[in-house]
Each structure stands twice: as structure tokens, then as C-alpha cells.
Amino acid sequence: MREQQYPVIGLGQGVFSFVHVEDVAVATAAALEADPGVYNVVDDDPSEMSIWLPAFARFLGAPAPREITEAEALRTAGEDSIYYATRLRGASNRRAKQKLGFAPRKLEWLSKTNKVALGAHP
């Protein structure tokens, strides 16, 4: 991030879901006794890359990420990176909350800085 090696690609509308690793550990342990099935263990703030990447840079005190086109990304970073940056859809943790008692924490870097990015009030 500090070297601006991780750019926003295209419109950066791909929606990422993050989660704290300690929350993952607790949810995974809870899954041992839960109903068989698929659980998305992700936090409550799925965010578009165009929001979370600048937010993460701000949190680190790094310069704002560069912005590049999809064509440029295809040449330099490969098609995976475009898929992530523009197509990812985020995930719902509803079932994990219901069945695993999953209670993800707010991510410091995302929640604080999102307030700046979205203009929300504390």
C-alpha cells in the first residue's frame, strides 16, 4: 500500500467481505457442532473496492491508491485481479449468525475510515 502497488481497477465496484481472523477461529470451532451446510464467515460490512481500498490506505497513513483501467490491469496484473476488483459480490453472514452464534467485530480500519468515506456520523 505504501508503495502504491495495489491500485483500484476500473470502477472498483467489486464487493469484498472481510473478517477478523480471531472471529473466524471461533466460528470454525462452533461449526463442529452445527448443522451440516455452508456458512459464510464474513463480517457485516461488505464494501466496494473503491471504498475499502482508499480507506485502508488512509488507515495506514499510506498515499491514496492509484487508479488504473481494466485494460491496464489485464496487462500488468492478470484477469484474476479484474474479477476481484469489479465482479466480486460480497457474502451474507446471516446463516452463520443464526446457526453458529457468529458475532463478528467491526474492523477498525474499515469502520472508522468508512465513516470518512461515506460521510456517515459516528
Add this chain to the structure above:
Amino acid sequence: MRVLVAGATGAIGRPLISALVASRREVIGITTTERGVQTLRDKGAEAFVADALDRNAIEAVIRKVRPEAVIDELTSLPKKYTHEEMRVAEERDRKLRLVGGRNVRMRLSLPAPSVTSCSPRDFSKRLGQDSPPRQNRWRRRRPLQSQAAFEPICRLRIVC
């Protein structure tokens, strides 16, 4: 519950081992290094040294441990996420997840996985290709005798 964890000293494995020990499970971790053994013991878990890619070694561990649940947290991602390192890691990581994952979920008499998760990188790779490996598909491909060899162990739960 006896829980066997593969990828026990990784980014998720380490806090997971602590969470499992804290919730009073009997926890056994697989690691490839002596340092990993020490990490696991310090956390209150048992440790076995085995390479997930070595089918015989994993089979030996499973026979010995007789786990009631297996948790697969195998990955081989680079320390730094530069394009170069990601490119190098990609094939290594893929192999560990697919081959290693298959080994640690070794054909016991298994119900469907209790939890299966796919990281987004799997989706992009597999668009229009293979669907993610599912336990029932995989079981059909295994030789029958190896299933029989593990019948007595237990109903296993797989979390990955």
C-alpha cells in the same frame, strides 16, 4: 471431541487451535516443522509432523489419532503479496489445497461436510470449469478398499 487440524500453524490455524483448546476440545495439529510442533504444544494441543501432500504420512496420522472431526486450513500463500510471489505461490497453493485437502479428508466413512468454504480466488479460477471438489464426488473416485480400511473410525465431520 477429538479434532485434527491440518494447516494448524497458519494464519487461521494458530488462532483456531487456541479457540479449540479454549472450548475444551482434544486438539491435534499437523505441522511440517519442529517449530510448529513447539507452537502447537505451547497452545495445549498435540502435534504430529507430516506433509499434507504425503498421502501415506497423513494416513498414518489419521490412523493413530482417530479423529472425530477434521478441519482443513491448508494454504501455501506468500508472505508478501507481490505479483511475482503470488504467481509462484499460485500453483503451490492450489496443489496443497486440492491434493493435501484430499489427503487430510481421507476416505473415512464420511457424511457430507459440515462446512465447506471457498475463497474467492477459487471462484475466479473455476468459472466455467470444475465445480469445487465435493465430498461425495470425491468419495466415488476413491478405491473401495481404502474406504473400508477407515470404516471403523467414526462418523467424521469435515470443516474446511
